[in-house]
Amino acid sequence: MNFVEYPDRDMLALSLADRLASQLAQHLRSNEQGSLCVPGGTSPVQVFDTLSGSDIDWDRVTVFLGDERWVDGDHKRSNSRLLRRHLLKDRAAAAQYIDLYTGDPRPEDATEALAEALKPHLPITAVLLGMGNDMHTASLFPGADHLAEALSPGAPPVMAVRAEGAAEPRITLTRPVLSNAIHIHLLIMGPEKREALERAQKMDPIEAPIRAFLDEATVHWAE
Numbered sequence: 001m002n003f004v005e006y007p008d009r010d011m012l013a014l015s016l017a018d019r020l021a022s023q024l025a026q027h028l029r030s031n032e033q034g035s036l037c038v039p040g041g042t043s044p045v046q047v048f049d050t051l052s053g054s055d056i057d058w059d060r061v062t063v064f065l066g067d068e069r070w071v072d073g074d075h076k077r078s079n080s081r082l083l084r085r086h087l088l089k090d091r092a093a094a095a096q097y098i099d100l101y102t103g104d105p106r107p108e109d110a111t112e113a114l115a116e117a118l119k120p121h122l123p124i125t126a127v128l129l130g131m132g133n134d135m136h137t138a139s140l141f142p143g144a145d146h147l148a149e150a151l152s153p154g155a156p157p158v159m160a161v162r163a164e165g166a167a168e169p170r171i172t173l174t175r176p177v178l179s180n181a182i183h184i185h186l187l188i189m190g191p192e193k194r195e196a197l198e199r200a201q202k203m204d205p206i207e208a209p210i211r212a213f214l215d216e217a218t219v220h221w222a223e
């Protein structure tokens with residue numbers, strides 16, 4: 001694990017957005033298309049606002065979330081809503097977007113079609129992960145139904161998840177597809193998340209799902 005500590009959240013956002021844009025731009029020098037997988041929640045707002053103005057060939061980039069809450073796109077808990085407001089604007093409005101929320105009644109009904117839609121965009125060029133204080137990442141929650149399967153090498157790329165720690169049903173990309181990304185970054189802020197990360201390093205992924213990605217990840221932290 002590579003750990004980068006920033007003097008403040010502004011510096012983190014600038015530097016991480018720049019890093020993601022450079023990795024995408026470098027990939028696009030030798031490939032027709034690239035992909036960027038991002039988290040929802042609250043932490044990535046500033047990074048998204050900065051990244052959306054980056055001068056890269058966004059029309060050759062496909063963006064998708066690592067997980068989505070099964071709510072309408074205009075619901076205040078929708079991760080897509082966050083993305084549309086903060087990332088898919090300015091220059092990044094030219095990116096192709098794969099929405100994980102399909103409008104099907106249950107996330108289980110959407111997993112196969114989403115796996116097909118994502119297939120041409122794998123491996124992911126750059127993935128940005130988030131983490132909750134409970135050490136979940138994407139919607140891989142401790143105690144979630146089917147967590148062992150979602151963490152296993154043979155997991156399908158997309159799975160439906162229900163967990164006590166999640167307020168609504170979720171859809172999530174699974175361990176193999178996330179950990180196969182060319183570049184893996186984790187964004188965390190504040191002392192509680194730093195402490196949680198330290199605990200997770202000594203735990204098994206079944207108890208601390210973020211652990212599954214730490215060996216290959218660059219962690220970006222600011223107070």
Ligand SMILES: O=C1O[C@H](COP(=O)(O)O)[C@@H](O)[C@H](O)[C@H]1O
Nearest residue numbers: 039040041042043130131132138
């Ligand atoms: O529910 C979720 O939580 C995590 C962490 O969110 P944050 O608000 O603590 O930054 C997020 O990474 C995930 O995408 C989201 O669905």
